[in-house]
Amino acid sequence: MxxxxxxxxxxxxxxxxxxxxxxxxxxxxxxxxxxxxxxxxxxxxxxxxxxxxxxxxxxxxxxxxxxxVIQARMHFRKQTGALIEIFCLEPYQPNDYLLNFQQTERCSWICLVGNLKKWKEGELIKALTVHDCEILIRARKLQSHGDSHIIEFEWDNINISFSDILECGGELPIPPYLNRDTEEKDKExxxxxxxxxxxxxxxxxxxxxxxxxxxxxxxxxxxxxxxxxxxxxxxxxxxxxxxxxxxxxxxxxxxxxxxxxxxxxxxxxxxxxxxxxxxxxxxxxxxxxxxxxxxxxxxxxxxxxxxxxxxxxxxxxxxxxxxxxxxxxxxxxxxxxxxxxxxxxxxxxxxxxxxxxxxxxxxxxxxxxxxxxxxxxxxxxxxxxxxxxxxxxxxxxxxxxxxxxxx
CATH class of the missing domain: 3.40.1780.10 (QueA-like)
Known part of the structure; x- marks a missing residue:
């Protein structure tokens, strides 16, 4: 044909x-x-x-x-109990992948946000243990473009990179059509x-x-x-x-x-x-x-x-x-x-x-x-x-x- x-x-x-x-x-x-x-x-x-x-x-x-594949899904829980998922799609600032992963204070990503209607304003805060260190990571919405949003991440330990944060606090995004949660063995x-x-x-x-x-x-x-x-x-x-x-x-x-x-x-x-x-x-x-x-x-x-x-x-x-x-x-x-x-x-x-x-x-x-x-x-x-x-x-x-x- x-x-x-x-x-x-x-x-x-x-x-x-x-x-x-x-x-x-x-x-x-x-x-x-x-x-x-x-x-x-x-x-x-x-x-x-x-x-x-x-x-x-x-x-x-x-x-x-x-x-x-990076562990691109991050979950935050608001004080109200609402669960917000931030799915990191691609780096925004710096827009170079390697440079972004190496950031040790803040960076921003183009993301999808799950349960967005429950996150009207303010920042989300999540406690993480990274390399035996307790840190707080904050997420803020900067801009929105259709279904995607620019999210800035900031954390309080300059010895921790964003790559470390995703490794320890992110979830591997398996395909949605599998209709199941990510399991530990999926990482391999x-x-x-x-x-x-x-x-x-x-x-x-x-x-x-x-x-x-x-x-x-x-x-x-x-x-x-x-x-x-x-x-x-x-x-x-x-x-x-x-x-x-x-x-x-x-x-x-x-x-x-x-x-x-x-x-x-x-x-x-x-x-x-x-x-x-x-x-x-x-x-x-x-x-x-x-x-x-x-x-x-x-x-x-x-x-x-x-x-x-x-x-x-x-x-x-x-x-x-x-x-x-x-x-x-x-x-x-x-x-x-x-x-x-x-x-x-x-x-x-x-x-x-x-x-x-x-x-x-x-x-x-x-x-x-x-x-x-x-x-x-x-x-x-x-x-x-x-x-x-x-x-x-x-x-x-x-x-x-x-x-x-x-x-």
């Missing part, structure tokens, strides 16, 4: 029936014992995730998102084994299946692995509520890509396999960042939602786009590209860098399902999901996986 204008896609065309009992509420005991559906040129086969390396093209370059199972860079409020869940055993098998086969960073925002769970996707606003996310990886992508002759939709969005955004840098150096490096579909886009080769980024990094004496992306990948999108995707099975009427549909042929996403439903695959974050290959 050829899409003439992706903005006019009707989200109802990307719906399917997902019974609640098919949503994996908990992970399997062994990460790599999950099922793996292989899709190649319209054909499907079933196997176990441990065998993934056997199904990858030789000389593949496999890209992982090394983000780490809802992180990839290679997570490093703190900042996400949701895990890049395709990576949850990987183990040291799988990585050893990848190395034995000669598969090169590398990493990018995209901090996953709460918008990843945001359903498409508009009839057409032109009225859906994508969330903007922080991405970080090292210069040497961009050089590797430029010179790599084999296939590029992205682990998870977050890695796909990061890699594909590189092309459009290179496009932005073709003629000038914009004040902000941001890929807008609809940039890939503009009539002025898609005129550069992949090589030229990557070379533009390298020239920008060299001219600014930078070793890492830092940017934001709001890219939406939907049917009609032309993939520039990614040749294969490892991904879980996504919610109906979601932008993640649109991305899968854009990658596979025609309406094959329906065949894939019907096959998964008929063959006892487990769905969503803690569910089973698939390997989608173009050829």
């Amino acid at each position: 050829e899409i003439s204008n992706p903005r006019e896609i009707r989200i109802d065309d990307y719906n399917y029936n997902l019974p609640d009992d098919r949503i994996a509420k908990y992970p399997l005991a062994e990460r790599d014992s999950s099922k793996l559906l292989i899709y190649r040129q319209g054909a499907m086969t079933d196997t176990c995730f441990k065998t993934l390396p056997d199904h990858l093209p030789a000389d593949s370059l496999m890209i992982f998102n090394n983000t780490k 199972t809802y992180q990839t084994v290679y997570s490093k860079i703190k900042g996400s409020v949701a895990a890049p869940t395709a990576g949850l299946h990987f183990t040291d055993t799988v990585f050893s098998a990848l190395k034995e086969k000669g598969i090169v692995t590398d990493e990018v960073t995209l901090h996953v925002g709460a918008g990843t769970f945001k359903p498409v509520k508009s009839e057409q996707i032109k009225d859906h606003e994508m969330h903007s996310e922080f991405i970080s890509v090292r210069k040497d990886l961009i050089e590797r992508l430029l010179n790599h002759k084999g296939k590029v396999i992205a682990v998870g939709t977050t890695s796909v969005r990061t890699l594909e955004s590189l092309y459009y960042l290179g496009e932005l840098l073709e003629n000038d150096q914009p004040e902000e490096l941001t890929v807008s939602q609809w940039q890939p579909y503009l009539h002025t886009s898609n005129r550069l080769s992949k090589e030229k786009a990557l070379k533009n980024i390298l020239a920008y990094l060299d001219s600014n004496k930078l070793n890492t590209l830092i940017a934001n992306t709001q890219i939406i990948i939907a049917p009609g999108y032309e993939f520039k860098i990614v040749d294969g995707v490892v991904t879980n099975f996504h919610q109906p009427k979601s932008t993640l399902l649109l991305l899968v549909s854009a990658f596979v042929s025609g309406n094959d996403w329906k065949k894939i999901y019907e096959h998964a439903l008929n063959n006892d695959y487990r769905f969503l974050s803690y569910g089973d996986s698939s390997l989608l290959l173009k050829d």
Whole structure:
């Protein structure tokens, strides 16, 4: 099915029936014992995730998102007894993740607030024990923008960082569709084994299946692995509520890509396999960042939602786009590209860098399902999901996986 204008896609065309009992509420005991559906040129086969390396093209370059989920939910209780939840989405002041986590007196974040009607004014106060120290942390509302709010946090111990506060006083934000409270073991199972860079409020869940055993098998086969960073925002769970996707606003996310990886992508002759939709969005955004840098150096490096579909886009080769980024990094004496992306990948999108995707099975009427549909042929996403439903695959974050290959 050829899409003439992706903005006019009707989200109802990307719906399917997902019974609640098919949503994996908990992970399997062994990460790599999950099922793996292989899709190649319209054909499907079933196997176990441990065998993934056997199904990858030789000389593949496999890209992982090394983000780490933070304990972003904080609970405060007012003197009236009302419980207020503050869900930290992204840093506001300082707006750099690392700098914000290192703050030792105050910082502010863009947040969602639960039970907001009970918090009209004033500050919230919470007592915490951090590294055997008793501290008080205060939260104040500074500004509101629609559903989000800028919240300032202040605490009374300059030896305690905000990172320490989240670690000791926050709660890991597991997906809402699990319909259960966060449990202690989620702190381990809802992180990839290679997570490093703190900042996400949701895990890049395709990576949850990987183990040291799988990585050893990848190395034995000669598969090169590398990493990018995209901090996953709460918008990843945001359903498409508009009839057409032109009225859906994508969330903007922080991405970080090292210069040497961009050089590797430029010179790599084999296939590029992205682990998870977050890695796909990061890699594909590189092309459009290179496009932005073709003629000038914009004040902000941001890929807008609809940039890939503009009539002025898609005129550069992949090589030229990557070379533009390298020239920008060299001219600014930078070793890492830092940017934001709001890219939406939907049917009609032309993939520039990614040749294969490892991904879980996504919610109906979601932008993640649109991305899968854009990658596979025609309406094959329906065949894939019907096959998964008929063959006892487990769905969503803690569910089973698939390997989608173009050829």
